[in-house]
Every structure is written in C-alpha cells, then in structure tokens.
Amino acid sequence: MNSALNLVNVSLEYPDGGSTLKALDGVDMAVKQGEFLSLVGPSGSGKSSLLAVAATLINPTAGLVVIDGQDVSALKEAERTELRRDKVGIIFQQPNLLPALTAVEQLLIREHLRGNAVKEARRTAEDLLDVVGLTAAMLKRPHQLSGGQRQRVNIARALMGSPTVLLVDEPTAALDHERSESIVRLLRRVTDEFRTATVMVTHDTEFLPLTDAVAAMRDGRISRASVPSAQTS
Numbered sequence: 001m002n003s004a005l006n007l008v009n010v011s012l013e014y015p016d017g018g019s020t021l022k023a024l025d026g027v028d029m030a031v032k033q034g035e036f037l038s039l040v041g042p043s044g045s046g047k048s049s050l051l052a053v054a055a056t057l058i059n060p061t062a063g064l065v066v067i068d069g070q071d072v073s074a075l076k077e078a079e080r081t082e083l084r085r086d087k088v089g090i091i092f093q094q095p096n097l098l099p100a101l102t103a104v105e106q107l108l109i110r111e112h113l114r115g116n117a118v119k120e121a122r123r124t125a126e127d128l129l130d131v132v133g134l135t136a137a138m139l140k141r142p143h144q145l146s147g148g149q150r151q152r153v154n155i156a157r158a159l160m161g162s163p164t165v166l167l168v169d170e171p172t173a174a175l176d177h178e179r180s181e182s183i184v185r186l187l188r189r190v191t192d193e194f195r196t197a198t199v200m201v202t203h204d205t206e207f208l209p210l211t212d213a214v215a216a217m218r219d220g221r222i223s224r225a226s227v228p229s230a231q232t233s
C-alpha cells in the first residue's frame, strides 16, 4: 500500500428505525500523493459519508482506513485526533470563518489554542495566503472578502498543518462559474505543489478534466471512471 489514503472494503451503517441503512457498502479507494480525485454521485449516494470516514471523523462499521501507512482503526481516540490534526486537511462547503478575525488570524487559531509560539506559524500562514492569491487581503475580515476569497482562506487554513490528505466537500457550491473554476484550479495547483492526496466531492462535472481521476458513487458503492477529457492543468 503506497497510497497516502487507502480505504479497503469500507462499510458504514446508520441505524434506520428498526433496521440499518448502508451508507457505504464495501468501498475500496486509493489515492496517491499528488493525486487529485473527484468524487461524484447522486444525492444520498454516500459521498459525504465517505469523506467523513476518510477524515477519521466517523468510524466505519467494517473495513480499513489507512492514512500515510497508519491503520486508523488500530488507534485510540486521542491518537486518531492527533492523526487527523497532523495528516488531514478538511475543506467544507462553507468556510466557517470567525467574523472577528483577519484572514491571517483564521490560519493561526489552532496555534493560539495550543499555546504555541505564533511567530513561525505566522510566516507559514502568510506564505499560504500568498499561494492562494490573498497577499493583499491578509488583514481583511470575512465580511470584507468575496465568497471566492473566503473559500481561498478556507483552503489556506486546511494546508496549515502540511496535511498528507486533503478532503474537500463541494468547494464551489456557493460560487459563480468563474470563481468555481478558479477554486478548482487552485486545488489542482496545491495538490501538485504540496503533494497532497486530494479528494473533492463535486457536482460540477465540467471541472472534472482538471482532476486526475473520477470516482462515481451510487447506493454506497464506488467505481472509478475515466476523466472526461485530457487533463488541462
């Protein structure tokens, strides 16, 4: 297993009245460093469940989740939290930025909470905001940023811990076409630059050619499909 993220025969069941609902049904998925995988499928097919399991936020009912060679199921709760913090970057649809903080401060919350020295981290944060094209907006607060800029802060924040795995849930859902495309192009670039294993849930099929591979979900099962046309990064 030389993939950064490996799901092996993963199933996830939710209680559903007297019976159970199988949100994931024997899912196998492997994503290498520097690979950008898009995950598509109809509503209710299991995409968010898969991201939550890959993010170690939910334990699968069966199967293995392996991140950077570590079998997550073998870890205690505290170790799993640590692994998530060190190896997994999560980008949700809504940036969830704190209204009172500037862009650069959004990236430093964790350091503040952990009582770490912020000076070094601040340099990293500024570099990352530069990578996502927000050099001029570092001291702005969320209400002074556009939706696309807020999503860029969200992406930079997810990269703060140098994650191995980057999990992205519909990053363009709240954006217009032009901004959506630039966000997916940015995710392509950071995947290349930071060598993350990136999984992006998306409904925007037109951006699939910017990714390396497409996985399609249906009724909790997954299949790899080919990318619609040549890669254009």
Ligand SMILES: Nc1ncnc2c1ncn2[C@@H]1O[C@H](COP(=O)(O)OP(=O)(O)OP(=O)(O)O)[C@@H](O)[C@H]1O
Residues within 6 Å of the ligand: 014, 015, 021, 022, 023, 041, 042, 043, 044, 045, 046, 047, 048, 049, 050
């Ligand atoms: N916490 C939960 N408890 C019970 N059932 C759940 C829970 N979360 C999801 N489900 C069910 O699991 C199945 C998969 O849901 P999931 O949210 O993973 O799908 P999805 O593909 O992400 O859908 P969407 O595109 O609408 O976000 C659905 O049938 C859903 O109703």
